[in-house]
Amino acid sequence: MEPQWDDLRTVLALVRGKTLAAAAEALGVNYTTVARRVSRLETALGLTLFERLADGYQPTEAGLRVAERAAAMAAETDSLLRQLAGADARLSGPLTITAPQLLIAHVLAPSLKRFRETYPDVSLQVRATNDLLDLTRREADVAIRVSRAPGDTLKGLRLTEQHTASFATKDWADRIRDDPKGPHDWILFADHSDLPKSVQSAYPGARVRYRFDDMIAMAGAAQAGLGIVRMPMFLGRALPGLVQVPCLPPQSYADIWIVAHPDVWTGARVKAFRDILVPDMKTARPLFVA
Amino acid sequence: MEPQWDDLRTVLALVRGKTLAAAAEALGVNYTTVARRVSRLETALGLTLFERLADGYQPTEAGLRVAERAAAMAAETDSLLRQLAGADARLSGPLTITAPQLLIAHVLAPSLKRFRETYPDVSLQVRATNDLLDLTRREADVAIRVSRAPGDTLKGLRLTEQHTASFATKDWADRIRDDPKGPHDWILFADHSDLPKSVQSAYPGARVRYRFDDMIAMAGAAQAGLGIVRMPMFLGRALPGLVQVPCLPPQSYADIWIVAHPDVWTGARVKAFRDILVPDMKTARPLFVA
DNA sequence: CGCAGAGCATGCGAAAACGCATGCCATGGA
DNA sequence: TCCATGGCATGCGTTTTCGCATGCTCTGCG
Numbered sequence: 001m002e003p004q005w006d007d008l009r010t011v012l013a014l015v016r017g018k019t020l021a022a023a024a025e026a027l028g029v030n031y032t033t034v035a036r037r038v039s040r041l042e043t044a045l046g047l048t049l050f051e052r053l054a055d056g057y058q059p060t061e062a063g064l065r066v067a068e069r070a071a072a073m074a075a076e077t078d079s080l081l082r083q084l085a086g087a088d089a090r091l092s093g094p095l096t097i098t099a100p101q102l103l104i105a106h107v108l109a110p111s112l113k114r115f116r117e118t119y120p121d122v123s124l125q126v127r128a129t130n131d132l133l134d135l136t137r138r139e140a141d142v143a144i145r146v147s148r149a150p151g152d153t154l155k156g157l158r159l160t161e162q163h164t165a166s167f168a169t170k171d172w173a174d175r176i177r178d179d180p181k182g183p184h185d186w187i188l189f190a191d192h193s194d195l196p197k198s199v200q201s202a203y204p205g206a207r208v209r210y211r212f213d214d215m216i217a218m219a220g221a222a223q224a225g226l227g228i229v230r231m232p233m234f235l236g237r238a239l240p241g242l243v244q245v246p247c248l249p250p251q252s253y254a255d256i257w258i259v260a261h262p263d264v265w266t267g268a269r270v271k272a273f274r275d276i277l278v279p280d281m282k283t284a285r286p287l288f289v290a
Numbered sequence: 291m292e293p294q295w296d297d298l299r300t301v302l303a304l305v306r307g308k309t310l311a312a313a314a315e316a317l318g319v320n321y322t323t324v325a326r327r328v329s330r331l332e333t334a335l336g337l338t339l340f341e342r343l344a345d346g347y348q349p350t351e352a353g354l355r356v357a358e359r360a361a362a363m364a365a366e367t368d369s370l371l372r373q374l375a376g377a378d379a380r381l382s383g384p385l386t387i388t389a390p391q392l393l394i395a396h397v398l399a400p401s402l403k404r405f406r407e408t409y410p411d412v413s414l415q416v417r418a419t420n421d422l423l424d425l426t427r428r429e430a431d432v433a434i435r436v437s438r439a440p441g442d443t444l445k446g447l448r449l450t451e452q453h454t455a456s457f458a459t460k461d462w463a464d465r466i467r468d469d470p471k472g473p474h475d476w477i478l479f480a481d482h483s484d485l486p487k488s489v490q491s492a493y494p495g496a497r498v499r500y501r502f503d504d505m506i507a508m509a510g511a512a513q514a515g516l517g518i519v520r521m522p523m524f525l526g527r528a529l530p531g532l533v534q535v536p537c538l539p540p541q542s543y544a545d546i547w548i549v550a551h552p553d554v555w556t557g558a559r560v561k562a563f564r565d566i567l568v569p570d571m572k573t574a575r576p577l578f579v580a
Numbered sequence: 581c582g583c584a585g586a587g588c589a590t591g592c593g594a595a596a597a598c599g600c601a602t603g604c605c606a607t608g609g610a
Numbered sequence: 611t612c613c614a615t616g617g618c619a620t621g622c623g624t625t626t627t628c629g630c631a632t633g634c635t636c637t638g639c640g
Contacts, residue, residue, distance in 0.1 A: 062377070
């Protein structure tokens with residue numbers, strides 16, 4: 001008679017995922033379980049929540065209502081988990097951080113090591129991705145982000161500003177020095193616009209040879225001598241085999257922030273992590289600017 | 291790792307009920323199940339939610355936070371169930387109503403019968419109690435209530451006003467008529483004040499002989515000839531063996547309302563019930579007034 | 581001091597929920 | 611037309627969850 005709360009949650013997952021398989025994946029159960037829970041809830045409510053069509057489960061009006069309320073409940077659990085994390089005074093247990101892969105690989109790693117040594121009981125989980133994980137849903141406790149602002153609902157500190165510049169192998173650097181008007185190749189980001197006009201006029205030999213959609217691949221391509229890449233200062237300086245080339249003068253780029261949900265910001269482990277990272281990044285500032 | 295929603299609900303029940311047994315009772319499960327679910331959630335969260343003391347489970351700070359959020363989730367499910375009931379257009383299925391026992395026994399019963407005959411597919415559950423059931427939590431869909439106003443969050447229609455008067459057996463009525471100054475006995479409601487001064491002066495023989503805390507018992511006592519009872523007009527008129535006595539002139543009393551939560555008010559079965567009851571009570575109005 | 585009752589922990593067998601394998605059906609491309 | 615794919619239903623064996631019975635501890639009372 002009374003609905004089970006986890007069944008409501010299952011309906012939400014099914015409405016969002018459209019198919020039993022997707023909902024099951026999201027919930028971490030077998031898809032038959034999703035089907036059974038939905039049936040059970042329908043029996044309990046005496047209502048049809050989904051039409052079983054050939055191409056999946058289509059929610060009825062009532063099914064949508066259930067999902068709507070379940071979404072509100074999910075927001076409550078998110079809020080709860082954040083609050084518990086924010087009130088947790090222990091310097092032991094899990095802490096999940098996320099940051100762009102390249103930032104971790106070339107800048108943050110030493111800080112992570114220092115954190116680990118300072119707080120050996122904290123088990124640090126690192127999610128290295130360019131995707132913006134949802135800190136509201138606690139996909140991570142803390143994020144290091146490259147952006148203009150920390151985001152509307154998040155709390156943050158600016159760790160440093162940063163510049164970009166053009167980098168290439170020493171080969172290319174020599175060639176450009178010797179013959180600035182001569183031909184040289186650029187590797188551009190896929191969704192970027194063309195080369196700036198200033199480059200075109202100062203270096204008429206500049207040609208866009210490649211377009212990549214991933215900065216790691218671009219960096220590797222630059223190291224392999226495929227051409228010139230505009231990249232963050234810290235990255236060009238950190239990658240062996242690359243030197244700065246004058247084609248594109250340094251220009252300021254999005255700042256680097258440490259952000260967290262306000263609820264979580266106050267958590268002991270989060271605070272400890274900040275206390276390690278903020279001074280480290282202050283020290284590392286020269287790496288980021290021209 | 292991820293908490294199960296029904297475990298959150300269990301924590302709420304335990305915080306509210308103080309003991310495993312009380313929580314289990316509220317949830318309709320065995321108390322060992324409550325203990326297990328709480329343990330499981332504590333493991334999942336890595337937190338202690340309750341201190342196991344000799345006299346029961348004492349919630350920790352974290353336990354209270356969980357309960358707080360779970361309460362918000364419970365409010366969501368209540369809201370959902372109300373919405374579903376309010377959107378239900380079917381004239382079949384369950385409908386729960388509540389009303390004071392005496393009102394049902396002596397006034398509403400014929401309307402219930404008529405409703406049952408008009409809508410044979412609706413299974414009517416009647417909760418006859420003087421307790422004010424929580425319509426927000428859907429302890430009933432509709433309530434017939436004796437009160438000055440329908441309540442702040444509820445929607446209602448006034449079915450009729452009503453009067454009270456004094457009733458007793460014909461014996462007493464004769465005696466009072468023959469000797470108004472002579473002794474006669476009153477049965478008062480326990481928490482009521484004393485007899486009005488007007489009665490004292492007009493009938494100096496009036497004495498308070500009994501105090502009851504239940505109107506059904508008082509009515510029976512009056513029928514058994516124990517004395518005079520002030521009661522609603524409809525009740526005195528309906529009870530065999532009782533006649534109105536002039537000791538206490540008719541005075542107006544709280545009105546009779548039909549009320550429901552606004553979400554539920556629009557439901558087909560609720561509307562059908564209103565459509566039966568409102569005209570019936572309009573017809574029955576003479577029973578209630580002097 | 582002994583006893584009764586309330587409240588909880590634990591162990592065991594029963595019941596429910598679950599995952600997996602299989603089969604059906606519709607769609608879409610070769 | 612045939613086949614591959616995606617999506618769902620169903621049956622079966624396993625795992626998990628649950629309820630019940632038993633025993634422990636603490637409190638209050640005569």
